[in-house]
Amino acid sequence: MVSVLDWGGFIAANFDRLLLATRQHLSIALTAVVLGTSVAVPLGIYLTRREGLARIVLAVTGIIQTIPSLAFFGLTIPFLGLGVLPATLVLFLYSILPILRNTYTGIKEVDPALIEAGKGMGMDSVELLLMVELPIALPLILAGVRISTMYIVSWTTVAAMIGAGGLGTLVLGGIAVYDARLIVLGVVPAATLALLAGRVIIWLEKRLTPRGLLRDGQVA
Amino acid sequence: MLRFEQVTKIYSGQRVVDCLDLEVKKGEFLVLIGPSGCGKTTTLKMINRLIEPSEGKIYMNGTDISRLDPVQLRRQIGYVIQQVGLFPNMTIQQNVDVVLRLLKRPLQERQERVRELLAMVGMDPALYAERYPNELSGGQQQRIGVLRALAADPPLILMDEPFGALDPITRESLQDEFKRLQEKLHKTIVFVTHDMDEALKLADRIVLMKDGRIVQAGPPEELLRHPANDFVAFFFGKKRKENEIYLETVDEVMNPAPVTIRPEQGVAEGVELMRRRHVDSLFVVDKEERFLGQVTIESLNREHLRAHQIIELLDTNVPTVLAGSKAETAFRIMTEQRLKYVPVVDTEGRLVGLVTRTSMVNALASVVWGDGISA
Numbered sequence A: 001m002v003s004v005l006d007w008g009g010f011i012a013a014n015f016d017r018l019l020l021a022t023r024q025h026l027s028i029a030l031t032a033v034v035l036g037t038s039v040a041v042p043l044g045i046y047l048t049r050r051e052g053l054a055r056i057v058l059a060v061t062g063i064i065q066t067i068p069s070l071a072f073f074g075l076t077i078p079f080l081g082l083g084v085l086p087a088t089l090v091l092f093l094y095s096i097l098p099i100l101r102n103t104y105t106g107i108k109e110v111d112p113a114l115i116e117a118g119k120g121m122g123m124d125s126v127e128l129l130l131m132v133e134l135p136i137a138l139p140l141i142l143a144g145v146r147i148s149t150m151y152i153v154s155w156t157t158v159a160a161m162i163g164a165g166g167l168g169t170l171v172l173g174g175i176a177v178y179d180a181r182l183i184v185l186g187v188v189p190a191a192t193l194a195l196l197a198g199r200v201i202i203w204l205e206k207r208l209t210p211r212g213l214l215r216d217g218q219v220a
Numbered sequence B: 001m002l003r004f005e006q007v008t009k010i011y012s013g014q015r016v017v018d019c020l021d022l023e024v025k026k027g028e029f030l031v032l033i034g035p036s037g038c039g040k041t042t043t044l045k046m047i048n049r050l051i052e053p054s055e056g057k058i059y060m061n062g063t064d065i066s067r068l069d070p071v072q073l074r075r076q077i078g079y080v081i082q083q084v085g086l087f088p089n090m091t092i093q094q095n096v097d098v099v100l101r102l103l104k105r106p107l108q109e110r111q112e113r114v115r116e117l118l119a120m121v122g123m124d125p126a127l128y129a130e131r132y133p134n135e136l137s138g139g140q141q142q143r144i145g146v147l148r149a150l151a152a153d154p155p156l157i158l159m160d161e162p163f164g165a166l167d168p169i170t171r172e173s174l175q176d177e178f179k180r181l182q183e184k185l186h187k188t189i190v191f192v193t194h195d196m197d198e199a200l201k202l203a204d205r206i207v208l209m210k211d212g213r214i215v216q217a218g219p220p221e222e223l224l225r226h227p228a229n230d231f232v233a234f235f236f237g238k239k240r241k242e243n244e245i246y247l248e249t250v251d252e253v254m255n256p257a258p259v260t261i262r263p264e265q266g267v268a269e270g271v272e273l274m275r276r277r278h279v280d281s282l283f284v285v286d287k288e289e290r291f292l293g294q295v296t297i298e299s300l301n302r303e304h305l306r307a308h309q310i311i312e313l314l315d316t317n318v319p320t321v322l323a324g325s326k327a328e329t330a331f332r333i334m335t336e337q338r339l340k341y342v343p344v345v346d347t348e349g350r351l352v353g354l355v356t357r358t359s360m361v362n363a364l365a366s367v368v369w370g371d372g373i374s375a
C-alpha cells in the first residue's frame, strides 16, 4: 500500500513534470480539435449540398475512424517521423468524423417545412444557412465537438508513443521503470481532462442553444 | 394582378398541372380547391417560383415572373404553409419580422410593426413578442404564421391549407379572424384548401381543379347553383346524401375539446376554470382521460363551503353517447331529456368530445342550407 503522505511527496517531486506534460497534452489535443472543427463544419455544410460526394466522404472518414489509433500513429512514422507534428495530424484526422457527421446530419434533419418557409419568405441560400439551418443544427454540431474532444483528449495519451509528449510520457515512463505511481500520475489527469473538456462543451451547448430549441431544459 | 398562360408542370411524364389559364384580380380572394393530388400546391408554388413551370408563363402585374430574381420576387409575396414552419430558434418577434430583416429594415420599425400585427389578432405584444414558437398553442402558432406573411405588407399572399392541421373549433375562429383581417387589408390572396366549407366561407371566387385542370371557376354561389358537371355537383354535395338527414356521426358535429378537470383537483380551481373558460359545467376525467361524470356551477355554488375536492361534487348520472354513433342519437337524447349537451365517449370510456345545442343548430342549419343547393 502506498500511503497518502507518500503520494503527497511523489506529486510534489514530479510536479514540474506533471505540469509540463499537462500543458503539452492540452495544446496537442486543443490544436487537433480546433483544426478538426474548422475543417469538419464547413465540409459538413458543403456535403449537405453534394449528396453523392457526401456518401463517399462519410464512408472514407468512417474507415479512418476504425483504424486503431496506435496503428495509425505507427503508419505515419515513415512519412512524418516522430514528434508533435505527426501526432497532431493524426489526432486532427480522427477529430473530423464525429463533427462532420453531426454537422451533416444536423443540417439534413432540419424540418423541410422550415426550409420551404425560409425560401418562401425570400431567403437566399446563405441567409437560409445562417438564419435557419446552422442555428437549428447547432446543438447537434456541438455534441459532435464534445464527442471529438473527449476522444482526442484521451487518445493524446497514446501520442506519447511517437514522441509527442503529453501525459502519455508519464505512463510510458512508469511502464519503463515499473513505477505504478507514475502511470497513475499520467492516467488520472488525462481522464480528468477529458471529462472536464466534456463539461465545458456541455456548458457551451446550453449557453448557445436558443430557448426555443430546448426540450425540458435538455440539450438535444 | 396575376395571370397564368397555358401553364403546365410535368413530373416524370405526368402532367400534374395541365395547360392552366387563370387570372387573379387585384384584391381578390381566390380559393383553389380539389381532391388531393390534383395539382393545387404545385400551382401555388409556381407563383413564388418554389417550383418552375415546364411550359407556359405566369405574369405578375404584367411582368413575366421567370424574368425576375426569385429571391426578390418571394420577398414581395406572403407565404403561409400548412405545417406553419415557424423557426424554432427565433422568438415570435424574430419570426414575424423575418422578411423585414431580409429587407434590412431598422429595428425600431420592425418592433413597431410586430406590435401592430400582434395586436391585430388580439395577442398582447408584451406577453408574446419574446416567446418562442414551442411556447404557443397550435392556433397561436398559425396566427403567427399568417402575421409573418403580412409583415412586409406584400400585395399578394399565398396560403397552402393554412388551417388544415388545426382542430375544428380553432380552425373556424382563425377563418373568421382572417376573413375580418382581409376585409380591412384587401390583399390579393390565393388560398389552397380541400375543405369545401372553408372555400365557401372565404372565397370571392373558387377554382375547382381535378387532374391538373380547372373544372369550374366562379363565385361560390355559381358553383353551388350551376355546377358545370357531375364532378362539381358531387364535390360540393358529398357531405349531404340525398333525402337523408345530413351529418352521419356525432364525431362530425361535436366540440372535440370540452373543458375537463380531474377528480382530485380543488373546488376553488374548478370555479376559477369555469370563470376563465366561460362554461357552467366541467367534465371530470381521470388520468387516462376516462369520463367519470360532471360538476355544475349550481353544485359548486351550493357546496363550495363544505367540499374541498371536485370528487365530492361529482355527478355520475350523466347520459353519454358512443363515438361513431349517429348525430341524431345525440340530438334525440338532448331533446327528450332536455339536456344542454351530451358527452361523447369512446369504447375505452375516454371523453373525446361534446355535442352541444350549438352543434345541433349548426348541423340543422347546414341541412336547410344544403337543401337550398340542390333546388
Ligand SMILES: Nc1ncnc2c1ncn2[C@@H]1O[C@H](COP(=O)(O)OP(=O)(O)O)[C@@H](O)[C@H]1O
Pocket: B011, B012, B016, B034, B035, B036, B037, B038, B039, B040, B041, B042, B043
Ligand atoms: N416533386 C415531385 N415529383 C414528382 N411528382 C410530384 C412532385 N410534387 C408533386 N408531385 C405529384 O404531382 C401531383 C400534384 O401534387 P400537388 O400539387 O402537391 O397536389 P395537391 O396540392 O392538389 O394535393 C401529385 O400526384 C403528386 O404526387
Ligand SMILES: [Mg+2]
Pocket: B040, B041, B042
Ligand atoms: Mg397540397
